[in-house]
Amino acid sequence: MYFKWKDEYCTGIDAIDKQHKHLMDIGSRIFDLAYADDAFDRYDDIMEVLNELKDYTVYHFGYEEDLMERYKFEYYEQHKFQHFFLIKKIERFEKEKHDIDEKQGETILELAEFISDWITNHILKEDMRYKDFFKSKGL
Ligand SMILES: [Fe+2]
Numbered sequence: 001m002y003f004k005w006k007d008e009y010c011t012g013i014d015a016i017d018k019q020h021k022h023l024m025d026i027g028s029r030i031f032d033l034a035y036a037d038d039a040f041d042r043y044d045d046i047m048e049v050l051n052e053l054k055d056y057t058v059y060h061f062g063y064e065e066d067l068m069e070r071y072k073f074e075y076y077e078q079h080k081f082q083h084f085f086l087i088k089k090i091e092r093f094e095k096e097k098h099d100i101d102e103k104q105g106e107t108i109l110e111l112a113e114f115i116s117d118w119i120t121n122h123i124l125k126e127d128m129r130y131k132d133f134f135k136s137k138g139l
């Protein structure tokens with residue numbers, strides 16, 4: 001387990017905290033693959049985790065955006081743009097699919113870097129901005 005849940009990740013909104021925990025599980029699986037760094041063919045594992053990351057990201061961002069829109073969160077547009085950007089990055093990984101097979105080691109390291117940046121930067125900085133706001137709305 002590379003991403004350990006800490007109090008500082010807590011938004012206080014149960015559903016969102018659960019989703020963030022699930023994302024960290026996916027992140028840990030990416031780190032496992034990066035750490036394995038052996039000669040085995042990991043193409044199927046990489047594609048599986050990448051697909052799961054994409055699906056769960058779309059679901060989670062949609063969930064946050066619905067709440068922000070419903071409660072008219074001041075930084076909604078800004079936050080949505082950051083989500084859009086993260087999804088674009090995942091799509092870029094997918095588009096380079098033909099390269100993934102050849103550059104498995106490189107891809108998994110890039111994915112590991114991407115997920116750790118997302119967790120430390122987006123969750124700890126951007127998501128925390130709605131914490132008090134949602135709390136004030138009784139969530
Ligand atoms: Fe989030």
Ligand SMILES: [Fe+2]
Pocket residue numbers: 064079083122126127
């Ligand atoms: Fe977010």
